[in-house]
Amino acid sequence: MPFHKSLQMSKDDSGVTNPLTWLVSSNGDLVRSFLAEFIGTAILVIFTCGTCTATSQNPDTLVSTALSFGLTVACLVFTLGHVSGCHINPAVTIGLLVNGQINLIRSIVYMIAQLTGGIAGAGLLHVILKDSKSNLCATALKVDPIQGIIVECLICFLLVLTVCNVCQSNPEIAPIIIALAVTTGHLFAIPLTSSSMNTARSFGPAVIANFWDHHWVYWVGPLLGGALGGFFHRYIFINKSIYDQCETSSKANDETPNVTTSI
Template identity: 45%
Template sequence: MMGDHSSIDMPRSEEGVQTEKTPLLHKGSDPVQKLLKKKKNITDGSKSFLGTEDVEKFDAVGRALVAEFLGTMLLVVVGCGACVGSDVAQPTTLSIALAFGFIIASVVQMIGHISGAHINPAVTIGLLACGRIGLIMSILYIPFQLAGAVAGAALLQYLVPELKKDAIGVVSVGAGLTEGQAFAVEAVITAVLLLVVCAVTDPNRSDLANSAPVAIGLAIACSHIFAVPLTGSGMNPARSFGPAAMVGQWDNQWIYWVAPLVGAACAGAVYRIIFRAPKDDDSSYDL
């Protein structure tokens, strides 16, 4: 092919003597090469979107799914457990925020190397939009996250006193807040989370120094401080679904699904298009 050679042969003259070879344009400046490179990138992007290579090793896939199940279960047990309280001490916005921030930071440190520690369908969808996970693995992750959340809520109900079994962190829209306002709150806090997640897992950055657990935990905590009084700070469809399923309380549950997914998808796309760090050998931001 043309891109495999550094020169091309010019037509022979009438005397049969070959004329001087003319060098091609500098590699990368040839319009044909650019077209071929762009076509290759599109093909690679399609493969990456499906993520068929991610499911070739069944043992690794199995470990990742188990990690997502257990990580989400721990998130619900500890985070939602902080919402229960007792006759001696009632939960505060700060205590709930710190519990969620600390447990998520711990889980990220614990299983991040196995599954990426999404433990949240919104994070999975956001990273799909950012190009960090394939569609196939995304479809596999979400049911295990939901199952882990239900298992965590069931375990939490078993652990708390009888009078507290319906107070296991079911989220609800605050008094005086409209559905539209609640939707916006959930979308915004989830978008903040996704921007942080995308930033601290950017493979082209060299300044992170294993800061992902702390940064993600802080993003979770500050979002909860803001949103707990307003919406309960769901920002995770699995976390909202597990307690609701065990208690049977589904009021405005759609907000805690649609808003985080929309916020996460938008944030993932924004990071991929605008904020991602360029590769060392590539100063462009072509998708």
């Protein structure tokens, strides 16, 4: 039987509901989104922290690491954006919560998926690099904590403001624009804070490598920046024509207006 035919069946011959059918139905949306956020964040940590570790002795570390983060995010947004929106970052989730694009329950589910995905990704990377003495590219401050918070806040503000605008105004190229925002943030912040830009990306390696120096900075800075990005877009910088179009469409379908739709 073709795969798409089997997905249309609600029950198998024994009368038991097919778990795969349920998962791809509207009832399984939140579980499917959890898996997308979990797997996406794990992949992000494996490839980006892996690149950072592999190039740590080379002079082009800054550029290669920044490109790794940007390109990995682009791949993931193209691949998983239609499932969960591909936040793969608590700062983005907090920003879209403040922006009114997701509800509290979904945001909590997303952040749990992201944090556990970060741990899983760092754990697998540790297995791959078990013979090395690497700290899995755990984020480390090279400035004082207040400066670190400001830097992390700024780069996450840029990221979330970009996400809030580009996903609706230019959805076809949104993954590329978001990737550029990530790359730009890393080029600026790697020499200062190791450029977390993502609490889950810092949390996973910190747990596995047991490296907690100034770790709180990578919660306060990114989450504050994400929240400010969502706030500024919603109340100051929102594209009114896009919102009006979205609101009209949502009223026709009896839904809450959603400007930053999944890609």
